[in-house]
Amino acid sequence: MPTPTLTDSTPRLDQSRDDLETPAVVVDLDTMEANMREFAEFAQRHDVALRSHVKTHKIPDIAHRQEELSGGDGILCQTLSEAEVMAQNGISDIYLSYMVVEESKLDRLVRLSERLESFATTVDCPGNIDPLQAAADRHGATVDAVLEIDVGLGRTGVPPGEPALEMAARIVDAENLSFAGLMGFEGHVNGEAESEADYERLCEAAMDELQGTAELLESDGVPVDDVRVGSTGTARHSGKHPVVTEINPGMYPFNDANVVSWAGPIGPADCALTVLTTVISKPADDRVIVDAGSKTMSFDVDRQPIPNERDDIEYVTASEEHGWIDSSDADEPIEVGDRLEFIVPHVCTTVNLHDTLIGTRDGRVEEVWNVQARGKEK
Incomplete structure (x- = not known):
């Protein structure tokens, strides 16, 4: 029998942003x-x-x-x-x-x-x-x-x-x-x-x-x-x-939830780096679970991820691979398979968790960066 081949999950240039496997750390290039x-x-x-x-x-x-x-x-x-x-x-x-x-x-x-x-x-x-x-x-x-x-x-x-x-x-x-x-x-x-x-x-x-x-x-x-x-x-x-x-x-190129919390002109719209997630579980009507926890986003500051471009849900807490989302006030039902996007609490330490960042423009992948200096603490 032929040896099964593994699917390549590496992002491709010009790939649709909607087709990226999650969790994905994406950067809005504009x-x-x-x-x-x-x-x-x-x-x-x-x-x-x-x-x-x-x-x-x-x-x-x-x-x-x-x-x-x-x-x-x-x-x-x-x-x-x-x-x-x-x-x-x-x-x-x-x-x-x-x-x-x-x-x-x-x-x-x-x-x-x-x-x-x-x-x-x-x-x-x-x-x-x-x-x-x-x-x-x-x-x-x-x-x-x-x-x-x-x-x-x-x-x-x-x-x-x-x-x-x-x-x-x-x-x-x-x-x-x-x-x-x-x-x-x-x-x-x-x-x-x-x-x-x-x-x-x-x-x-x-x-x-x-x-x-x-x-x-x-x-x-x-x-x-x-x-x-x-x-x-x-x-x-x-x-x-x-x-x-x-x-x-x-x-300043990326910004994050911590920067947004400071008194000053930087708001969520100025946050270029986000984490794209998928809802993997809906155990209750008021809660969904996404595939991005503490191994995807760093929680070393006292801030929670900010839902991107929506204020009807809240990222409540994280375990290693899971994110708890309060969906009790969601404007419309959120189902398994839906995508949710979050501004990270601290961008510097989040980037250090990942090998790759994905630059997107107009809904398509334009850049795929290797985070070459990640883990370089010495």
């Missing part, structure tokens, strides 16, 4: 491109560089598109292995906004820095400055080091003012490091702001901290040529401050 243009135009209006954070999509092709729109401002990575994937795919200007301290990883970092046209990494204390200096010295190289300032998040970063001056001096005194400016991440504002006015006030306060620190360093003879800041929620506000030279948003 929405994604509009989001990307909006940030590029903001950066141009306010004369700041747009260095996009590619940890959201992890796809070199999208990173290239972001660079083209920004005029070649480079990209931002959160892990060394992400940066290596991007470099292998032709990105030549990379900033690593993360501290590396293990000797073997520092050797990789220095080798990477020597391959690229422009590379910088991040430090904030002697415990990561000194190992970076030692690694650069071992290789006879010079590495650009950006000093992170804690502007309110309370995560990494040296406090503004005199502590920052002390760390900057340590970088300047390191023979194999080059001081490459300041970075601040004002991500705390997204959780604190309750209005656009709050965003303006809180972002300005955080940027004032950076400005004061930059002025202190320059008065001590340390030039501060670059100040990098921003998230998807804050960059439109922080990027207007005179001290800022570069904004670093990440989620």
Whole structure:
């Protein structure tokens, strides 16, 4: 007997969106491109560089598109292995906004820095400055080091003012490091702001901290040529401050339910990435079950998936492969086999669960992307 062949479930170019096997992570290309243009135009209006954070999509092709729109401002990575994937795919200007301290990883970092046209990494204390200096010295190289300032998040970063001056001096005194400016991440504002006015006030306060620190360093003879800041929620506000030279948003091509929950202009219609699901069970008149649970969508933030373009159902909870949908107020009966679509709670960690994203336009598949940097935590 002939050996049975398995059906190929790989999405095909020009395939109808309605024929995709589910669960499927799909990207509306028109929405994604509009989001990307909006940030590029903001950066141009306010004369700041747009260095996009590619940890959201992890796809070199999208990173290239972001660079083209920004005029070649480079990209931002959160892990060394992400940066290596991007470099292998032709990105030549990379900033690593993360501290590396293990000797073997520092050797990789220095080798990477020597391959690229422009590379910088991040430090904030002697415990990561000194190992970076030692690694650069071992290789006879010079590495650009950006000093992170804690502007309110309370995560990494040296406090503004005199502590920052002390760390900057340590970088300047390191023979194999080059001081490459300041970075601040004002991500705390997204959780604190309750209005656009709050965003303006809180972002300005955080940027004032950076400005004061930059002025202190320059008065001590340390030039501060670059100040990098921003998230998807804050960059439109922080990027207007005179001290800022570069904004670093990440989620803006796709957006998600968490971004929608923040005070600001981003709504469900601005969410390009969704999960397409199929109803696999109708155990009761007020409940249906879809084929997308916690192994399809990440629930690491306190948000539930948002039903796309409908407000008559609610995604209640998830197990690994199942999603519970409250259909008690559905405008019309939902049956097994019907399709439901959801905006994910957190896009960055959702993308990291998948090998493939599917770009669609006008109801048909136009792009199939391999998520090349997924799982690259080292």
